Structures are given as structure tokens and as C-alpha cells.
Amino acid sequence: MAKTDGGTRNRKIQARLRSLREAMKSRGIDFYLVPAADFHGSEYVGDYFKVREFFSGFDGSSGSLLVWREGAGLWTDGRYFIQAGRQLAGTGITLFRMGEDGVPEIEAFLKQEMRQGQTLGLDGRVISAREGRRYEECLYGRDGRQQKECLKQEDGLEYEARRKGKGGSLACEQDLAETIWRDRPPLPAGKVSILPERLAGRSVEEKLADVRKKCREEGAESLFLTKLDDLMWLFNIRGCDVAYNPVALSYGYITQDEAFLFLRNRALDGGGGDCLGEAPPDEGGIGYFRKHAVTVKDYGEILPFLQTLPGGQDILVDDRYCSYLLYRRLREGGGRGPNRLIERPNPTEFLKAVKNPTELANMERVVLQDSVAVTKFIYWLKKQMQKTGNGGEVLTESSAADYLERLRGQIPGFLGLSFPTISAYKENAAMMHYEAVPETAAVLKPEGLLLVDSGGQYLGGTTDVTRTIVLGAVSEEEKKHYTLTAAGLLQLAAGKWPRGCTGRNLDILAREPLWQEGLDYQCGTGHGVGYLLNVHEGPQSLRWRVSKDQPEAVLEEGMVVTDEPGVYVEGSHGIRIENILAVKKDVRNENGQFLSFDTLTYVPLDPEAIEERYLTAPQEALLAAYQRRVYEKLSPFLTEEERAWLREIVKSP
8 A cells, every 4th residue: 555655646746847847848947946945044834835845745844856857856964865765766856965975066966967058947035045146156157147137026926037147047937836736825824923021031122222233233224134033033923824933924124213024914913812822912913013113014015115225225134044036126226226235144143042031041941841741751651662462552653742742732831842743663763854644653662762852832932852762672782872872962961161162162072972983963963942933043053064054153151052962773773862951151260251051951861771881980970960850850740650760760770
């Protein structure tokens, strides 16, 4: 049956690609690029924007599809190599493993494969300005001359521009999926909720003042803001236009005297309140924005608004998130000539990343409550495995994840998951972003390892935690990999460093135990975490590889990051352990200010997977201290049976 279903799916993908190539041919397009992106450069996108998934079948959050007359390729990073390999099998789409030796980037591939006079097509609304300029240079170099450009409005934004030069043409046209994807979901327009200041910690006026100050420091008169979580943070609002991310489709234009917010008209119906559950808004709807001197306009008015700007202004814009279409319109300006665009990271990104005291206190509380739920889940799961074969419930990856979600649902202020739960058994866990579905979820047995990476959205914070759980007999290799991963997790959490370091400086603390054994993982060690916002938040991160599109950020007091080393063995097992850490001040002396981490996540490490001989004496001490602290933190919230079980764990190994 699985082969039949897979064959049917592959035939659908192939038929869609044929339709796409027909549309390309009719428009004179030789290569067509489809990223996994919305109009705002978001990591996760609403169903309307899942064009790449529609044409390829690959549903990972990162990756771009390139289609040409004779073939197609999908570029993605190390987190998705295994998953993409499986999902693309039989579709005719070639997997390009980004970062591996000999694998060209898309621009290099185009330079190699495109012939004189050929055309690259893409949707300028879902390509960032930075990407768009790279493709311009790829096709016609810095000296290319614009030949034709036209703009039209018809059932939403449509953009067409052709720039010709010696290397080829770049055609930014309407989305070619519009005539192929017959049952495409509509553009989302969920209600917007107001986040009360008692939860936000700072007022809209205070945040706007900080942003305006940062703009002045950069020599900018105004800021064009397109990143959704930054907009939510700045205006103390939340939305529900993207699953798991409480954001609303929006744009912002901030001057030294005015603030404009562009929202879907329907987003203000009823004054909001839905997205935050029982949290009462300070003021509903348009009255809230009037109170804070924010002018609200319809989302669809953004392009006409930019065209009416007088020109000749100094405007700060982040070309990583601003779309190619809007970037060009912003640059062209109005009657006084083109605007000068100051390309810098959004000032909101850093301001948002440094949590204020209210946010930190709420996150500490919420992460602890979440830790209790995860610990109760582990206890329950292990008890269920003991009953397997003796009349116990048959559990799958999917049903286990559902039980954990029900436990989270009992926590006051729970609003939903912060991302789809990764519940991956045995070899499935080797796929870093595997997502089980009820129809195909693996049945859990009293053997091997189950990796569960999950998180919640709460009134008071966002959580992200991973535990790899022993269900029964495990191999010596699995124990070794688990022990080394746990050692890396604890070493990083115990780190201390002088102010000025970035995540690149600290990444080695987590990887060193694995590197010593010739092991590694093809992803970063940690990412920032939002405050009732996106579970992945910048600019801070922990990684030794630095992306050209994501500059390094100095770690500052108040930033929150994850700590999640792992080992992934294709066809065998995957191990990841993840805690949330908060950056705090440490000692200050003649060598300057030092910083360190506060651990916020307290979920026990599984002693059944730990072999002491793979630990150094300092690592053993860190393990014992962490396990004791878990018991101290969690025991007041557990039943007597759960406490007794946890008490046994903290004595081990």
C-alpha cells in the first residue's frame, strides 16, 4: 500500500512540474525559482505560500526549488538531507546538499547552466532584496542596464520586471502557481490581539523611542519594517496568520514623528483577543492604535504608500527580509528623486532579542512549568513501555506526541504548540526535522530511543525542549552517543566568557566531546527564542559555521538561546538534548565584564543511556549537579510516585 501511495504522490508531483514547465514556456522562462518564503522572509509560512511544497513534495522549512526545461533541483541544508532525500525520491527532482564539497550554490549553478539570452523567472514578492540583487549580478553583472519594467495591480500584487544584460534576463512576474494550484488556500487574515503591557513589560511609545534613536544613530530618517515578529514586538500585538508563530501579515513604516502599520482589514474585526486566549486586551481594535499614535492602513496599500513617498530620503531597510519588489519601489522614490537606502539589520531585531525583566521573569516561570509537563510525559511513557505486551496501550510516535500536548494543555496560559512536535523513533530520529503523522507513525516498542523535540506558546513565553528517551534495550553505540551529547550540553551551559563573544566563540563547548570522538552534527548548536513569538529568533545563535546572510551577533545579558547538541546516524538512530539558557552578567574584574548562562529548562537526563566511562570527572560533576537541580525544581509539582521515580534518577548513573 505504501508503494502505491508513494507512486501516486510522485505522479502528482511530476504532473505539477509538467504544468509549471508549460507555464514557463508560454512566458519565455527557462529557469524558475521557488523558495519556501512568504512576503516577509519568514522561516515558517502560511499554507498560501507553500508553493515549493506543492511542486516538490518536500515540506521542510528551509530550501529552494529550481525548475528548468530538462530537470529540477532542490537546495536545502544539513538539517533536511535525510528527509529531503526520502521525499524527493521518485519525483525526478535532484537533491543539492548545501554546504557539502562540490555542491554549487544556486547562483553558481545558474552561471554554469544558463546560456546566453536565457531567462530566470521568480516571484519578486517572495524573494528578498538581497537575493534579488545576487540574481541580478549573476545574470548580467553590476553593469547591466534596465530595459523594461512594468507594474500592475490585479487581484492583489503582481509585479513584472525584466533587466537584460550580456548574461541573461531576470523576470519577476506573478506567481506561476496561480493558474496551476487550483485549490490554493487563501491569503490569511486572522484577528490581531493586543499584548497587555503587564506581559510586554514595555509600552509601544518606549519601544518606538528606542527604534527612532537607533535610526538616528544610523543616519536614517525612517525605517521600513517588514519582518513579522519584529512588527508584533514593536506594537505589542500578536496574530494568528502563521501556524505556531503568533504573527499577523503586516508592514511598518516608522519616521521620527509618525508610525504607520499596515494590516489586513479583517484583522481588526472584533478588536482582537482571540490569539491570546483569555488575556484581555488593554483596548480593542483601532482604538488601541489611536491611543498609541499609530496610523493603521490596509495591508494591500503598502505599494501605493511607498510610491507616494516624496523621495530623497534616508531610509533604513533590512534587505534580508524586505522583498525584492518593495525594495525596488522604496529605492526609486518619488518626486525628489530616489531614496538612499541604508541597508542594516532591523534595529528591532536586537532590541527584541534582549528580553526585559518582565519577559525574563515570565519566561523562567513558563519554561519551568513546561519542564514539569515534559518530565511527567517521560515518566508516563516509561511506565507505558513496561506494560507493552501485557495489555498496555499501543503507542505510536504520533499518539505519544498527542499525550504530551494534552499535558501542556493543562498549564494555565497555554495557547498551542510553538512548532510541530518532532516525535521520532529509532532511525526516524536521524532526520532532524522529522514529523510523524498518524497514518504512518511508527509503533513504539520497549526497545531503542525516542527523540521528542517540542514546545509551547504560553501567556508568558515560548518554549523549546528536546529529550531522547530510552524505551528499552539500547546499543553501546547509542549510549556512547547519548553520553557525549549530554556532556556537550552541560559544558556549554557551564560556560563563562568575556563580553564581546559571539555564539561562534562558544559553539566548541558543546561540540568538543563529540569532536574528540570524530563525531559532529550538521546544524547549529543553538538559536534565539522569542517571547510569545517565533521559536527561532535572531540575531543571536550558537554555531561555528557563519552564514553570509546571517551576521554574527554578540551575546548580551537578557538574550535567550537554546543549547542542543546531537548525533544523527542515518538508518540507525538520532539523539538530541535541548535546554533553554538565558545570558546573565557574571564577574567583573580587571579583565572586563564576564557573562554566563542561567539554565531555564529542568528536565532529567536519562541515566539509562549514560555510560560514565565516556565522561571526564568535571563532566560527571556537571551531570550530578544538573540532576540534583532538576529534582529541587520539579519535586514540588509532582505526585508522590513521580517524585520517587525522579529521586532514583538523580542518584544515577
